[in-house]
Amino acid sequence: MNTAMNTAMKIASILFLSCLPGVVLAQGVIPETLLHPPSDTWPGYHGDYSGERHSALTQINVQNVPELGLAWAFQTGQSNTIKSSPLVVDGVIYFTLPDNVYAVDARSGRQVWHYTYPPNKGFHIGSRGVSMYKDWLFFLTPDAHLISLNAGDGKVRWNVVVADSVKGYWTTMSPMVIRNHVIIGVSGDFDNLTGYLRSIDPETGKTQWQWNSTPPVGTPDATTGGMTWMTGTYDPNLNLLYWGTGNPTPVLTGGSRPGDDLYTCSIVALNPDDGKLTWAFQPSPHDTHDWDAVETPVLVDADFHGQPRKMLMQTSRNGYFFVLDRTSGKSLLTAPYGPVNWALGVDKEGRPIPNPDKEPARDGRLIAPDEGGLTNYRSPSFDPHTGLFVVDAHPSYGIYFAKPADGTFGWAGADYGVWGKGVLDAIDYQTGKIRWTHELGPGGSGAGVLTTDSGLTFTADSSGNFLALRTSDGETLWHSGTGSGMESSPITYELDGRQYVLTGSGGVLFAWALPDVLVKSK
Numbered sequence: 077m078n079t080a081m082n083t084a085m086k087i088a089s090i091l092f093l094s095c096l097p098g099v100v101l102a103q104g105v106i107p108e109t110l111l112h113p114p115s116d117t118w119p120g121y122h123g124d125y126s127g128e129r130h131s132a133l134t135q136i137n138v139q140n141v142p143e144l145g146l147a148w149a150f151q152t153g154q155s156n157t158i159k160s161s162p163l164v165v166d167g168v169i170y171f172t173l174p175d176n177v178y179a180v181d182a183r184s185g186r187q188v189w190h191y192t193y194p195p196n197k198g199f200h201i202g203s204r205g206v207s208m209y210k211d212w213l214f215f216l217t218p219d220a221h222l223i224s225l226n227a228g229d230g231k232v233r234w235n236v237v238v239a240d241s242v243k244g245y246w247t248t249m250s251p252m253v254i255r256n257h258v259i260i261g262v263s264g265d266f267d268n269l270t271g272y273l274r275s276i277d278p279e280t281g282k283t284q285w286q287w288n289s290t291p292p293v294g295t296p297d298a299t300t301g302g303m304t305w306m307t308g309t310y311d312p313n314l315n316l317l318y319w320g321t322g323n324p325t326p327v328l329t330g331g332s333r334p335g336d337d338l339y340t341c342s343i344v345a346l347n348p349d350d351g352k353l354t355w356a357f358q359p360s361p362h363d364t365h366d367w368d369a370v371e372t373p374v375l376v377d378a379d380f381h382g383q384p385r386k387m388l389m390q391t392s393r394n395g396y397f398f399v400l401d402r403t404s405g406k407s408l409l410t411a412p413y414g415p416v417n418w419a420l421g422v423d424k425e426g427r428p429i430p431n432p433d434k435e436p437a438r439d440g441r442l443i444a445p446d447e448g449g450l451t452n453y454r455s456p457s458f459d460p461h462t463g464l465f466v467v468d469a470h471p472s473y474g475i476y477f478a479k480p481a482d483g484t485f486g487w488a489g490a491d492y493g494v495w496g497k498g499v500l501d502a503i504d505y506q507t508g509k510i511r512w513t514h515e516l517g518p519g520g521s522g523a524g525v526l527t528t529d530s531g532l533t534f535t536a537d538s539s540g541n542f543l544a545l546r547t548s549d550g551e552t553l554w555h556s557g558t559g560s561g562m563e564s565s566p567i568t569y570e571l572d573g574r575q576y577v578l579t580g581s582g583g584v585l586f587a588w589a590l591p592d593v594l595v596k597s598k
Contacts, residue, residue, distance in 0.1 A: 105209060116166075118162065121204070127375060130460065133530070137531065146556075148587050157561070159564050170206050174217075175200070185585070189230040198219030200218045207252060222251070222276060249307055254348045259274070260275075265322055268300040271289040271304050274287075285350055289303075302323075306453055316347065323341055323360075328477075339353075359398060369390070371390050387401065397411050407425055436490075438479040444471075445472045451468060451470060461529070476491045496520055524564065540557060541556065542586070559581065
């Protein structure tokens with residue numbers, strides 16, 4: 077098909093879609109959109125670059141939230157659970173399931189287009205979303221390809237391989253766009269592989285730089301691992317990219333990898349233009365419990381003990397809450413936020429000191445938290461008005477085993493959960509103390525957290541109930557059953573004077589809003 081005909085068909089398609097009632101086609105994301113997102117937009121995985129997941133929207137508040145109702149629901153028809161954090165740009169929602177990208181009208185839930193990636197042998201554990209640059213989307217596939225799509229019609233622009241799925245890599249994360257860099261990370265700790273971050277040119281798909289978290293495979297006495305499977309954050313003033321890395325391998329046996337095993341289970345600060353490491357902090361030195369430190373590195377500018385600070389905060393999977401000076405990586409605070417029994421204390425650099433007696437053993441070791449961690453991939457939220465860091469936590473215990481016969485490849489051991497439950501913890505970042513706790517049910521919840529300027533916290537419990545809590549004290553103000561568990565984080569946006577809260581549950585995307593009569597009375 078010649079270029080002129082292709083262009084004519086594209087224009088005709090756009091004109092047709094633009095005539096559908098309520099449909100607004102995407103116009104794109106520019107750097108300014110990500111730096112200062114408008115109220116009708118959620119342009120990146122975390123909303124903005126900070127990772128706070130806090131919204132300035134106030135139409136839904138503590139007084140009227142009991143009137144919240146379902147505005148629309150979009151059925152994907154897929155058996156997979158939605159784990160993606162949707163984007164909202166120019167009235168269109170973009171979200172993913174493994175091998176699938178959907179564009180949905182943000183006002184009505186009407187499907188605009190649907191892209192399906194060809195069948196593949198990748199690991200279909202989940203997909204956390206797309207990113208956007210200008211009017212192009214970027215999507216990572218289960219078999220480790222990065223696909224660029226036209227946001228207007230879902231057509232493929234280019235397709236590049238970012239890791240070798242035959243070796244055991246896969247990809248699940250939502251890429252991150254910083255100016256003309258598309259930052260992607262990889263998964264794959266079933267095999268002894270090197271983790272890395274890579275920057276891709278959004279125009280061409282070519283690699284701009286790569287930073288390896290561990291030495292090349294086969295380096296004597298060195299670890300592999302350090303996978304980079306969750307989306308990081310970015311400080312535009314410091315021009316630093318912050319990312320968490322995964323556990324070392326072999327996972328539960330550490331004898332073949334002596335020392336701290338840098339840069340696994342670490343928070344790293346990189347220059348996004350060349351990938352050079354500026355600093356690193358390691359929440360779990362020489363990890364032997366599968367406690368990735370990929371949890372969101374939340375960026376907060378506020379006073380700390382009376383001094384203005386540019387901080388980075390993380391509730392790590394290992395059970396500790398960290399506050400760092402993000403200009404230098406130096407520790408300001410380290411405190412447990414639930415049951416933790418694996419460390420002897422905290423060293424002068426703010427890092428927990430592993431207890432050798434709590435490493436996996438032939439006769440088993442009872443460890444808190446369990447292998448799933450005190451938290452995991454679900455996003456926390458920071459509310460600047462209360463100074464509370466709100467996180468979906470999982471107090472738990474597990475038994476870890478390892479013996480010489482388990483070898484030095486892959487998992488290299490076994491673990492079994494003993495007990496666990498879900499709670500929402502509100503942590504005072506000045507002290508590390510838990511201000512309030514809200515029970516979420518047995519087993520735990522997979523939902524992330526959203527807070528708003530109107531004093532609300534949105535999340536879900538272990539039974540699939542979507543919850544609105546009062547941020548100051550954790551009291552339940554409203555709830556609604558969704559029919560399935562939530563494994564994604566709520567987002568919010570405002571269109572035509574109406575605020576929506578968006579959640580995924582099972583294979584359904586739900587949009588919640590106030591009744592028209594309340595919206596019009598505002």
